[in-house]
Amino acid sequence: MELEAAKERIKTLRKEIEYHNHQYYDLDTSSIADNEYDALMRELVHLEGEFPDLLTPDSPSQRIGGVPSEGFEKVRHDTPMLSLANAYNLEDLREFDKRIRGIVGNSVHYVCELKIDGLAVSLKYQDGLLIRGATRGDGEVGEDITSNIRTIRNVPLKLNEGVSIEARGEAYMPRQSFERLNRVREEQGQDLFANPRNAAAGSLRQLDPKIAAERGLAVFVYSLADMGWYSVDSHSEALDWMSSLGLSVNKERGEFDNIDDVMAYIESWSEKRHDLPYATDGMVIKVNQLAQQQELGFTVKSPRWAIAYKYAAEQAETTLNEIRLSIGRTGAVTPTAYFDAVQLAGTTVSRASLHNEDIIHERDIRVGDRIVVQKAGDIIPEVVRSLPEYRSGEEEPFRMPDECPTCGEPIQRLPDEAVWRCVNPRCPSLIQEGLIHFVSRDAMNIDGLGEQWILQLLHHDLVRDAADLYHLTHEQLLGLERMGEKSAGNLVEAIAASKNNSLEKLLFGLGIRLVGAKAAKTLAASFQTLDALQQASLEELTSIRDIGPKMAESIVKYFANSGAQKLVQRLRIAGLNMEYLGGADGAVTADGAAVDSEVLRRFVERKFVLTGSLEFIDRKKASEWIEQLGGTTTGSVSKNTDVLVAGEKAGSKLSKAKKLIENGDKPTLEIWNEQEFIQNLQAAGIDTGH
Known part of the structure; x- marks a missing residue:
């Protein structure tokens, strides 16, 4: 390539990579797959190596991560938090091993650790007490996220010894938490997190620690800053010591004295990693002895004694046979792709959510297409792109219907949303999903009344809305398939017990669009009774902290709906409590009475x-x-x-x-x-x- 052409290509690559860096690190989202991003970076590094005069300090190849968010106080790291150089194939690992041995000799011991797909964090302890949690940021300056770190249950607030240390690690979102979070976001018409890393980053960088607390995050620590200060001679000793202090260290690691065994270990985890309860996208290989690490030193952005091997994104080609529509509890109409089954990340996959109409059109996905599918973060199946070069001309472009596929009523799309919705309150799909939500743990928490029983109750026409649940009899329940005498009695008791729940449980259970469990608690504490909330104006609602204009408008619209008014009245007649009770999760006076809302607002x-x-x-x-x-x-x-x-x-x-x-x-x-x-x-x- 000629110099001028290289200069233009490098300029284009830097601009594109910086755009994706901003999306990934600062907005906690991603518009391209990891392997596509890695290809851009590899091309840039290659061109800068071929034309070294074009390498500049501000090139994204010289950067470590994102920039600190303006929403948090800045933290300057005592020791820079560097990133790792990447290896994309086994030959890269051999080159790494060759460089290491060329400097420190042939007596080298490696430690291999799973590369967790999360957000790098620093945990600083003073005299055994956690005093600060921070993000990596740009490596020199990060964000103070102490209040969010303190909500993570496996991060000890006090160590087993009164030592002063700074541990570095990875905050991550377990697979189960990730799937649950995306289900809720999809139901509420919110953008989905592309992978667990984005979900963890988005959770830790919330200004409200309660959001982080609700999302089930965890941390694995993997190193100590300035390990030379501590009484350890090797990285493996440091891991064992941190574990003895009460810090969570991933037990899945291997130690080897040659690169062939390292590569065999990496290969052994290629499939096993899919069975882990967390996402891992590679393996980190580190020189074990600290004296050798010190001899090897650092580059501007990474240690010379460590490298990260990244597993290739597992993708498969298949044929898209059908796009079906489903209706969620908020009326969201979600298209799902059904395709010929393929093996991905250790499981058989035959369908994937397409999320909304815009994504289908942006990716030009048509029924009958050959498509490329993968698992986002090795968890959620997704359609990456279509392969138009295989088209015969018989493929069908997708068009969102005008009517709900369940009830036949017109569907609507608001100007500022990507989601189409069925707004018919009597739609069978809305009723079914709404009932499942109403009885769920965070809502009315009716123990024993799961999805299968809800489906049977609807099938036998025993319920048509949530109020009907409170009129079910022991005899009616005995008519359900596999419902015994004892189970029927327990279920009647559980339904009756739920009448005594505090107001926030009922509010969340009603399924008012945009009102999650946290907002329901805020509303209940602020208005104290459902009557007061029903009569609240937009101005009164938006005056409450964290209740924005869209949520306020949704609440006003809900209670103005005649169907919602009838449901609330029927629930009232059934004997449900409609007042805020406080309790263990709220505030009550010594004699058990609810606290005045003005006091609680303090x-x-x-x-x-x-x-x-x-x-x-x-x-x-x-x-x-x-x-x-x-x-x-x-x-x-x-x-x-x-x-x-x-x-x-x-x-x-x-x-x-x-x-x-x-x-x-x-x-x-x-x-x-x-x-x-x-x-x-x-x-x-x-x-x-x-």
């Missing part, structure tokens, strides 16, 4: 910082009470802080809070002394003992 969805010495309250207990009342605690004052609790000898944090107020950067920030804090806790129903 805590719900608000971010607290505790500073100085508290004389009458243990700081840990104070944080627990704040969280019990629906708030969160963070370690630093910022524009996101709502309340600073200032004890004796409050220093820089108090000064910063006052400055934010005085400069108008956060005029609503409140500063409470310890006595005010105790009074507000007691008003919210907390027995502080004072």
Whole structure:
């Protein structure tokens, strides 16, 4: 290639790669498959190697990751968090081994660890206590995500020893959590996460820690920053020590003294990895001895003593036979591709969601096409693209019908949405999915009333909406297939018990579009009764924190619907509680009465910082009470802080809070002394003992 042509191609590649970097690292989404991105990067690295005068420091080949988000405070890493060089085939691994042995000699020991598909994080402990969690960011500066990291259950807040360390690891979303999250997002008409990595990143970079807490994240640690400071001589010793401290270390690893055994180990996991409860897209190979790591050193962006082997994305060609439509509980009409069965990631796959009409047209997918399918993140089947070169001319372009495939009523698409919806409240599909949702754990939690029983109840015409559930008799249930005397009795009792649920359970169960479990809790706590919520205006709704205009409009429309009004009235007559009760997940006074909404608003969805010495309250207990009342605690004052609790000898944090107020950067920030804090806790129903 001539110099000018190379210059233009490098310019094009850099622009395209930076665009995808922005999508991937900063927006937590992806518009191309990993292998396509890797091909672009390989081409860029190759051209820059061939024309070294064209290599510049700002090239994406020299970058480590994304840029820190503006929504979080910045964290400068004491030791840079570098990325790893990649190997895409076994020959790359042999070259890596050759370079290593050429520097340190033939006595080399390797450790192989599964490469987890997640987000790199840093966990900093001081005297055994977790004081900071951070993202990698650009390697030098990351984001302070301490409040989100603290919600991850397998991250210890206190180590087994009172040591001061910084552990690096990967935050990831288990397969089960990923599938559940995407199901909910699809039902609500939201964009789906492309893979578990994007889902984990999107969850950890939420400004509201409760969102991260709801998504079932986990962390595997894989190294210590500045390992030379600790009493370990090898990487494997460091992993064992971190495990003894209580940190979660992946037990799946191998140790070898030659590259052939390393490659055999990698091959052995090629299929087994699909059975793991988390996604892994490769294997990381590291020189074990720390002295050899130090001798090998680093490049600008990665250690010379480690490399990441990436498994090729497993794809298959097949024939698309049909596109079927299904209706979710919110009325979303979802197209699904049905194709000749293929083997992918260890399972037989014959269908994949196409999500919406726009995706089908963007990828030019037609019934009868030869198509390429894969599993996104080795989990969710997806149609990657069509293969138009195989077309015979008989393939049929997809067209969304005008009518619901279940009830025949017209379907609608709002201007700002990609999803078509059936809006007929009597649509059998909406009724079925709505009932399944109504009885689910996060809604009315009717134990024993699963999907199969709902289908039978509908088949026998025993229920037509949620209110009918509360009129079912023992005798009617005995008429269902495989329903015994004891099971029928237990189910009647479970249905009756659900009448006593707090208002937020009912609100979520009603399936109001855009109202999830978290929003239902906020609404219930704010309005206290369903009557008050039904009468709320758009202005009243949007004045509540985290209730945006779209959700508010959805709530108003729902309660203005005559069908919804009749359902609520029938549920009321059936004896369902329609008041907020608080309880373990909410706030109640000492005698069990619900807390006044104005008092509760002092805590719900608000971010607290505790500073100085508290004389009458243990700081840990104070944080627990704040969280019990629906708030969160963070370690630093910022524009996101709502309340600073200032004890004796409050220093820089108090000064910063006052400055934010005085400069108008956060005029609503409140500063409470310890006595005010105790009074507000007691008003919210907390027995502080004072």
